[in-house]
Amino acid sequence: MYKPTAPGTWKGRVDAADGEEGKRWHQGIELLNLTEETAPAEADQAIAFLGFCCDEGVRRNQGREGAVQGPVALRQAMASFAWHLEDDTALFDAGDVYCTNQNLEEAQKQLGKKVHALLAHTYKTIVLGGGHETAYGHYLGIKQLLPQDKQLGIINFDAHFDLRSYEKQPSSGSPFLQIADDLLADDREFNYLCLGIQQYGNTQKLFNTAKDYGADYVFAPAMQVYNYEALREKLQQFIAMMDVLYVSIDLDVFAAAYAPGVSAPAALGIHPEIALILLQEIISSGKMLALDVVELNPALDIDNRTAKLGASLLYHVVQQWSQV
Numbered sequence: 001m002y003k004p005t006a007p008g009t010w011k012g013r014v015d016a017a018d019g020e021e022g023k024r025w026h027q028g029i030e031l032l033n034l035t036e037e038t039a040p041a042e043a044d045q046a047i048a049f050l051g052f053c054c055d056e057g058v059r060r061n062q063g064r065e066g067a068v069q070g071p072v073a074l075r076q077a078m079a080s081f082a083w084h085l086e087d088d089t090a091l092f093d094a095g096d097v098y099c100t101n102q103n104l105e106e107a108q109k110q111l112g113k114k115v116h117a118l119l120a121h122t123y124k125t126i127v128l129g130g131g132h133e134t135a136y137g138h139y140l141g142i143k144q145l146l147p148q149d150k151q152l153g154i155i156n157f158d159a160h161f162d163l164r165s166y167e168k169q170p171s172s173g174s175p176f177l178q179i180a181d182d183l184l185a186d187d188r189e190f191n192y193l194c195l196g197i198q199q200y201g202n203t204q205k206l207f208n209t210a211k212d213y214g215a216d217y218v219f220a221p222a223m224q225v226y227n228y229e230a231l232r233e234k235l236q237q238f239i240a241m242m243d244v245l246y247v248s249i250d251l252d253v254f255a256a257a258y259a260p261g262v263s264a265p266a267a268l269g270i271h272p273e274i275a276l277i278l279l280q281e282i283i284s285s286g287k288m289l290a291l292d293v294v295e296l297n298p299a300l301d302i303d304n305r306t307a308k309l310g311a312s313l314l315y316h317v318v319q320q321w322s323q324v
């Protein structure tokens with residue numbers, strides 16, 4: 001269910017004549033094997049990628065399968081990024097958790113264990129999905145690190161609430177209701193802010209569930225750069241009440257022109273620019289503990305456009321997160 005990344009996986013352009021100045025991510029990233037006892041991160045700033053290779057959530061949610069290839073495509077899209085990280089920063093690839101035999105529940109538990117191993121050893125964790133069922137596994141790892149008196153804030157860039165019932169079975173449509181119920185059972189608050197919601201993409205039932213659980217949200221049409229001050233204000237108010245933030249980026253929040261490679265593309269989805277600006281706000285708070293990028297379906301992508309968008313957002317996340 002877990003495999004470390006094989007040497008040679010990260011490959012790309014080499015500017016040999018430029019020496020250290022020509023360095024790219026594939027030449028700087030270090031492989032981390034989580035089957036062995038995890039050692040504390042030695043670098044001041046250690047950022048680790050962990051893949052969740054899973055189609056089962058999307059399959060159960062009547063979606064279009066292919067998210068299992070998400071981590072592979074995101075790594076490829078990141079490999080040739082120019083290296084501009086400070087000397088105190090180290091970048092790691094901690095391998096992949098696989099969903100086997102359609103056993104989503106077990107795969108999520110395994111993901112939680114690996115996330116916990118990374119966070120407990122001071123790695124800043126970035127999970128590469130997988131469908132949005134990735135979020136519940138990610139959360140299972142985060143919650144073990146969360147002191148009882150700390151408020152967890154969840155910020156989800158998504159066209160969808162993903163608050164579907166999991167009574168029959170969990171899926172990519174249910175992770176945030178699972179998280180909510182888990183937090184509430186533990187006498188904690190469910191603080192959930194969804195950015196980029198499509199009214200046409202969520203039934204009345206989902207809006208009612210969002211209301212019942214006190215979820216806050218911004219509709220996709222309001223996610224515009226001209227509306228930045230109002231968005232910033234809302235975000236800052238949310239962040240101010242939280243101690244720790246978990247951020248999830250569902251690539252289907254973006255307009256299909258930018259993100260065709262997802263199970264449920266949004267023709268009127270948001271522009272990447274506003275997400276980038278808001279991500280910068282979030283990271284600069286210094287409260288972000290973990291982040292994931294989910295729902296990339298490389299089989300439906302066009303010229304790796306969606307993979308490159310996810311990867312480029314991660315470039316900026318890594319660049320900024322390593323400095324806070």
Ligand SMILES: N=CN[C@@H](CCC(=O)O)C(=O)O
Pocket residue numbers: 061062063131132160161162164172173201263264
């Ligand atoms: N991960 C969640 N996905 C959406 C899919 C919507 C659709 O297929 O149209 C959801 O469940 O709401």
Ligand SMILES: [Mn+2]
Pocket residue numbers: 132158159160162250295
């Ligand atoms: Mn989602």
Ligand SMILES: [Mn+2]
Pocket residue numbers: 158159160250252253295
């Ligand atoms: Mn979505």
